[in-house]
Amino acid sequence: MKKIEAIIRSEKLEELREALDKRGYIGMTVTEVKGRGKQKGVMLEWRVGEYRVEFLPKIKLEMVVEEKQLNEVVGVIEEVCSTGKIGDGKIFISNIEEVIRLRTRERGITAL
Amino acid sequence: MKKIEAIIRSEKLEELREALDKRGYIGMTVTEVKGRGKQKGVMLEWRVGEYRVEFLPKIKLEMVVEEKQLNEVVGVIEEVCSTGKIGDGKIFISNIEEVIRLRTRERGITAL
Amino acid sequence: MKKIEAIIRSEKLEELREALDKRGYIGMTVTEVKGRGKQKGVMLEWRVGEYRVEFLPKIKLEMVVEEKQLNEVVGVIEEVCSTGKIGDGKIFISNIEEVIRLRTRERGITAL
């Protein structure tokens, strides 16, 4: 199984969730994170003048999927989350050795 | 070394921490996340009527352990966090190549 | 590619970001987490007396880097974040199989 970790723009989450929902991908975990990349930060207003915030709020979406689903899911994320502007985010893919569903104590792919 | 990533019900954290404590598992990192799975979301009250919240607050607990400890820790988590009701959560297990304790700059298992 | 996951003291983040910045490491994602380790918790004041908080606020910094950069980045983190006192934190290193830059849909090292 593979873990897809996508750092995306916060405002894209709802649309992405729906797009994944439609193709039957329900299970996922999201975290509010702060990110920094090409888009180095943002200038915010202070009482007078502004200050740089070095980290921007982003959403980290984690999904563990079967290997054969990997491409489809990545495709959907690319579809929805690429705007072509700096700050779109990244996807990281890594290996997951085992999954356990706590409710049923099932293991492996059926536990997804 | 293995990383155990458990998505559990928030209200189980205290109990789980104690159970792990008792067996000598102290080191862990927890994050407040929002999850979505079989238990698709929850209906919350608005001023009138209700609305669906697509993501539920969950706790992500991360523990890096030696391979030989893996089964014991997973067992404790299953013990404490399975209620048999939808929303119990999942455990994901993956490989960790190196650990460093910042305080001492130790590496490997002794750094856990 | 490797993922460096460092659990550090919150107050070290700004310094670390700058140190990494100087060497050209810009991309990173940070999460506010709560941790527990040797430093078992902290006593906080209640109206009268105190209570133990079992988890302490920490920062989790995630960076995906090329393998050849690994040592340099780990070195910088050690440099900045080791105070020698309990609670300095840990670094976990794991493998990342693929990276995708959403903006350009580039894959692999160039996407970092």
Place this chain on the structure above:
Amino acid sequence: MINSGDTAWVLISTALVILMTPAVGFFYGGMVRKKSILSTMMMCLATLFLISLQWVLIGYTLAFSPTKGGLIGGLQWLGLRGVGQLSNPDYAATIPALCFMMFQAAFAIVTPSLIVGAFVERIKFSAFLVFTGLWATFVYDPVAHWVWGVGGWLRALGALDFAGGTVVHVTAGFSALAIAMVIGKRIGYGKDNMEPGNIPLVVIGAVLLWFGWFGFNGGSALAANGLAVNAFVVTNTAAAAAATVWMILSWLHRRPSVLGVATGAVVGLVAITPASGFVDTMAAIVIGGLAAVISYYMIVLRMTLRIDESLDAFACHGMGGAWGAIATGIFASKVVNPAGADGLLLGNPGLLGTQVIAVAATAVFSFVVTYVLAVLVDLVVGLRVTSNEELVGLDISQHAETI
């Protein structure tokens, strides 16, 4: 003759009512998504700044100086010329004219802030400022003159509005509906969940509104006398009754929520506003209780019709104010206020008719003029932010800030 007790009471009441405008900002701000909380609070604050200036410069004279044919005041008191520390017995014999002016200022300020609920999370801040300035001048000031100005045509007709059921709530509510229709729905409305960003902030807002309303209604007696006390008591009672009924309605449906009771309380406060100087405590229970039922089901209807009048200023203020004005026609009693009139239940159906006319006139006028103003502002300035700005949230896009 200036009476120090009356002046003390109207002054503190004025402070309480001024506090209500930011309180609306807390109440509304907590109900929108996290990315637009500051923007929502900001609009209410900006209303306070803008109308504070508009009122002393031009608003007060348009609303209260000697009438032009019952429709609008003149320019005699432009820039407060001649409005001083002596009393003006036309309006309040025992307090300085400047004190009456300021009490009225607080009403002129809070009213447009209520409309903010209609267009949160999608309006351009510049467009909002322009709209609010125009609205105060072309909707609020004339209606205030009709109902409260000496010689105003609704006042002459005998319409009763103790503290602003028509002037404040009907105008704001129907205007909210109009501008919501012009600006259109939020992206994702009816599909995405629109979680309230900060419910404790809603409660802080609601509580300060309740607190401020004692000045709103109690101060409208313009004296610290039995009538002020009556208004105070019925205000508290109606709010309690409405909150209780709302709690029951939502419990019947599923669960009694904090958002629900906070809304119910505000609706009760709205409904008792026009009646508070004319009805007694037992009537207040009925007025408040029924107001909750009316507004509750109006929200249900509004949602069914999929109109994104986002925070229900129409259902709460428009309908609540209309019901309160009509209820005044039913429950008013000269025992409570000899300077008022008896209502339907005391055998005088005429008052009810007058009240209905007052509600209809202010509702239609507010809706139509606001619709026109909104279309105009949309043409000239553009009402709405870009969809990208909307998705990012107004806090960042309009104010470069985050909570």
Place this chain on the structure above:
Amino acid sequence: MINSGDTAWVLISTALVILMTPAVGFFYGGMVRKKSILSTMMMCLATLFLISLQWVLIGYTLAFSPTKGGLIGGLQWLGLRGVGQLSNPDYAATIPALCFMMFQAAFAIVTPSLIVGAFVERIKFSAFLVFTGLWATFVYDPVAHWVWGVGGWLRALGALDFAGGTVVHVTAGFSALAIAMVIGKRIGYGKDNMEPGNIPLVVIGAVLLWFGWFGFNGGSALAANGLAVNAFVVTNTAAAAAATVWMILSWLHRRPSVLGVATGAVVGLVAITPASGFVDTMAAIVIGGLAAVISYYMIVLRMTLRIDESLDAFACHGMGGAWGAIATGIFASKVVNPAGADGLLLGNPGLLGTQVIAVAATAVFSFVVTYVLAVLVDLVVGLRVTSNEELVGLDISQHAETI
């Protein structure tokens, strides 16, 4: 004759005291775990709704209408019949009777909200509503009659309670202890950490309580006169003294915390309440300072005994109110209030005896009746949510909301 200055003062004081009930909600709400903040605020809001109605319907007549044997008022003023815009010289000669009624309403409302601290995070919302309605009727109303009603037996005995040390704080505090014993500890009490969920909200609550207390004590003069001023000054002074002492005590222990000084301030306000119309500023320093010591160590004791009277209404209000009532017997002076009495320090030990009787009677009565009511409600409705609902938190389980 109605005096406008007195009326203005009592009206605004009433508004201040009404603000205190939601303020208790903020104070308590910020002290519980994040999952039950809204539920805690909701209970205080619901107290405001419920008792606002209970009081105008039945509470006021039970507490203040002509006595039945010194124990309870009659039903003469049911639904406020005959309570109007003229004054009732039995209670306050210079303000409308309706004004006195409303000022008292605010006290009747805030008192049960104090008990909320005893059962947060585990009570069923329905059970809470039933309990609160019963408690107001069977505990508060009689005790208010005893102490403040014309003909009430403690009043007849000469007990002094300027603003509710016994009527408000002793009743609430001892009742909190009783119901905490019936409902039992929270799951995990003494084991899990029970982190306060929002300390700034605690501060907002404490600050609004301090602010409201000027109306509570100052308004109890029922006139804007020197006595009101005295009450105002000693109120501020006692709060400051108590907060300072609490700060020192917690510093000696380890660190001066915000939670600590906020608590200390409230304890000082509680303790000065019964005394505020009878003692001078220097006495206020002593009363407030000692109150902090007493309540501080009472919390230590309570924790040692592992009683989950969760937010220490007993230690703060029960003990603070008792100490204040007794201190009145020690420090009272006819120089401050000729209509009062001299206390022990001015050579009149009799007053101290009377005060002790008043405290003992209200404490025992409150504890016993509350215990019985709590057991009854537990039998009929069930006091406690299921353990699953408790673990999930009352916000979701009782109100389907999250902050």
Place this chain on the structure above:
Amino acid sequence: MINSGDTAWVLISTALVILMTPAVGFFYGGMVRKKSILSTMMMCLATLFLISLQWVLIGYTLAFSPTKGGLIGGLQWLGLRGVGQLSNPDYAATIPALCFMMFQAAFAIVTPSLIVGAFVERIKFSAFLVFTGLWATFVYDPVAHWVWGVGGWLRALGALDFAGGTVVHVTAGFSALAIAMVIGKRIGYGKDNMEPGNIPLVVIGAVLLWFGWFGFNGGSALAANGLAVNAFVVTNTAAAAAATVWMILSWLHRRPSVLGVATGAVVGLVAITPASGFVDTMAAIVIGGLAAVISYYMIVLRMTLRIDESLDAFACHGMGGAWGAIATGIFASKVVNPAGADGLLLGNPGLLGTQVIAVAATAVFSFVVTYVLAVLVDLVVGLRVTSNEELVGLDISQHAETI
């Protein structure tokens, strides 16, 4: 003779002003980083406790009892001896002397809390307490005597300060600059971003300040009369004008922020303070509008100079207060206040000269004495926490608490 209306007004005004001290805590607390929010609120709360006690014990007599050569009051009223429920016509003929004392207490309390902005996030709590106690006694009390005490030398000179432009704002602002220079910059200042931790809390603070300021300025008439009303009206107007101008300035620069308008409003309130009993509404627009320009560019300058006077008490209060005092010399009019004087625009340049002297004297005195006190406290107690404590944040390190 005690007048009940005047007493009611000054009492409620006092309550409003006392509310301002914690409001400063919210305003400042929301502007610092998350790790020191509680510490910032705590310092303002502690000011309230400490100076409440200092004032009744020693402060009031130093500031207001019969003069020692125009420089300081005597010890005649130590511990409030002789300050009672009768009026003292030297200060206010129609309210109890104790009422005047308490109103003044609120001013003495709020002033040192303004200085907190200078040293947030790095001061040792113990050092803060010592400094504040000394400052109140050696800076505030003398200056209050000079300007407001019978026989005070600036009062004798004819300097006008209706509600504390010099006594409150110039002293606090110049003292803030002095202690900021002594304590030095925060670690990372000018390098790390110093994100405001909670902007809604800033708004709550600003709103309560605005609300409280009606008591601050309106109450300074010491009666509920036309002058109080005038002060009330110009207060609101100047705040609105300043907020509007600040909004425009920051919009010209980039975006109108909530932080900006909140600051603007406070600056307008500061500037109108000394003038509020002497100028009319149109002058208030000018005074408020220019105040925003002055303080805005003073912050720009302060940042350019890289002085970490962290929350700009100097730019906002020091400069705002100085400008307001000077503006009084320009715009004052005997039409508004026959007991005042005419200013420059009405042909009396003398007043302007006196005002400049008053500003200069209080500014220099405050700066110098504060500098000396700060150095002394640094030597004896140590002003600053360790760098580790600073990095962890003052909430944990000084108070063992987290939000």
